[in-house]
Amino acid sequence: MADYERFLSPTGRHLHESAIRRMGTVSARAPDMVSFAAGYPDPLSFPWDELRELAAGLLSGRDPSVLQYGPTRGYEPLIESIVGALAARHITATAEQVTITSGSQQGIDLVGRVLVTPGDVVLVELPAYTGAISAFRNAQARLAGVRQDGDGIDLEDLDAVCLRERQAGRRVRLLYLVPNFQNPTGVLLSGTRRGQLLAWAERRDVLIVEDDPYGALYFEDMASEAGTRPLRADDAAGRVLYLSTFSKTLAPGFRVGWMVAPASLIERFETAKQSVDLMTGSFDQRIVHEAVTRGVLERLAPHLRQVYRARRDAMEEALHGQLADRIRWTRPKGGFFLWAELADGYSDESLLARALEQRVVFVVGSAFYVDGTGHQWIRLSFSAPTPERIREGVRRLGAAMAIPCVPV
Numbered sequence: 001m002a003d004y005e006r007f008l009s010p011t012g013r014h015l016h017e018s019a020i021r022r023m024g025t026v027s028a029r030a031p032d033m034v035s036f037a038a039g040y041p042d043p044l045s046f047p048w049d050e051l052r053e054l055a056a057g058l059l060s061g062r063d064p065s066v067l068q069y070g071p072t073r074g075y076e077p078l079i080e081s082i083v084g085a086l087a088a089r090h091i092t093a094t095a096e097q098v099t100i101t102s103g104s105q106q107g108i109d110l111v112g113r114v115l116v117t118p119g120d121v122v123l124v125e126l127p128a129y130t131g132a133i134s135a136f137r138n139a140q141a142r143l144a145g146v147r148q149d150g151d152g153i154d155l156e157d158l159d160a161v162c163l164r165e166r167q168a169g170r171r172v173r174l175l176y177l178v179p180n181f182q183n184p185t186g187v188l189l190s191g192t193r194r195g196q197l198l199a200w201a202e203r204r205d206v207l208i209v210e211d212d213p214y215g216a217l218y219f220e221d222m223a224s225e226a227g228t229r230p231l232r233a234d235d236a237a238g239r240v241l242y243l244s245t246f247s248k249t250l251a252p253g254f255r256v257g258w259m260v261a262p263a264s265l266i267e268r269f270e271t272a273k274q275s276v277d278l279m280t281g282s283f284d285q286r287i288v289h290e291a292v293t294r295g296v297l298e299r300l301a302p303h304l305r306q307v308y309r310a311r312r313d314a315m316e317e318a319l320h321g322q323l324a325d326r327i328r329w330t331r332p333k334g335g336f337f338l339w340a341e342l343a344d345g346y347s348d349e350s351l352l353a354r355a356l357e358q359r360v361v362f363v364v365g366s367a368f369y370v371d372g373t374g375h376q377w378i379r380l381s382f383s384a385p386t387p388e389r390i391r392e393g394v395r396r397l398g399a400a401m402a403i404p405c406v407p408v
């Protein structure tokens with residue numbers, strides 16, 4: 001057998017794998033595993049009947065473009081619908097400022113390809129979404145972590161890290177963050193900090209990549225909706241590149257997301273996308289477009305908020321009942337994740353090994369830290385398992401935590 005390692009490029013050799021994908025594979029393989037690992041949406045909430053009907057209509061054969069190649073930037077009527085939906089989120093954008101992407105993950109990857117010079121610093125939260133860590137590392141960025149607290153990213157630390165990196169002679173051009181119900185912490189960036197962040201980006205000449213997959217999935221009253229107002233809505237100086245997706249509010253199998261950016265940058269992203277996939281799938285975009293225009297998405301949103309709130313409650317109740325003396329967490333006000341701090345005597349990786357023996361899986365906290373720390377944290381996703389499975393998973397986690405487990 002040939003040694004294919006010899007054929008790898010430096011990029012190919014150093015590609016970064018997502019820790020979450022790896023955990024997803026573990027849970028898919030083991031029968032009866034309870035997975036708190038991947039942030040998968042609830043499959044029972046996919047609007048199966050409506051999607052079946054939409055798909056049948058599109059596949060009637062009357063419109064050949066449904067299965068044909070199309071523009072790289074996306075199906076124009078879908079872009080127009082997105083422009084309309086953005087206006088409802090207080091974002092003013094023209095069609096020239098929007099591109100469809102193969103999930104918002106591709107948007108992050110395109111930012112890495114087009115805006116990162118190898119060796120540049122990208123600022124990220126401590127902890128940060130692993131898919132972004134992988135994409136920016138693959139673009140050969142150097143990642144610098146910024147502390148966050150219960151109100152989101154810490155602006156003093158942000159400025160200190162930015163200046164420290166610049167004083168060391170490195171270029172700092174980008175900040176990536178998830179202001180709404182962050183992955184993995186579930187934290188919502190406060191309104192005050194949103195305004196301060198925009199002023200900071202202007203002062204320090206930095207672009208902000210705002211990744212917003214969870215903004216519609218808030219669990220509290222309508223005041224929370226105001227609390228999820230995108231940074232891009234108040235971005236008078238044009239500092240924000242905004243990413244979002246239909247993955248969490250419709251279905252991730254479609255791989256349809258979008259990016260909002262100045263038109264001159266959208267052109268660059270489009271050219272980069274051409275060599276990656278030519279275009280996001282036509283059929284996927286057409287189904288999503290029908291789902292948007294026929295109000296499927298709008299009808300679904302309140303149901304999803306209710307389902308995920310009930311799952312969050314089920315997880316919190318089970319944790320309070322079984323593990324309150326061994327873990328600590330702050331109640332997530334939306335999204336898919338509960339971020340838990342382990343008591344002294346436990347560490348994320350040894351606990352995972354024990355948890356797998358008990359047939360329950362989560363993502364280790366350290367996977368989200370770019371500075372090698374985070375071993376006293378774990379991320380528990382409550383989005384996919386039913387409340388009954390959540391209770392069973394927490395019971396198993398309790399068994400795994402029956403005795404402390406420090407690193408070996």
Ligand SMILES: Cc1ncc(COP(=O)(O)O)c(C=O)c1O
Nearest residue numbers: 039103104105129183245247257
């Ligand atoms: C913060 C964040 N960004 C991006 C993504 C990727 O989403 P998509 O399915 O649209 O590629 C995820 C998925 O979990 C996420 O949590």
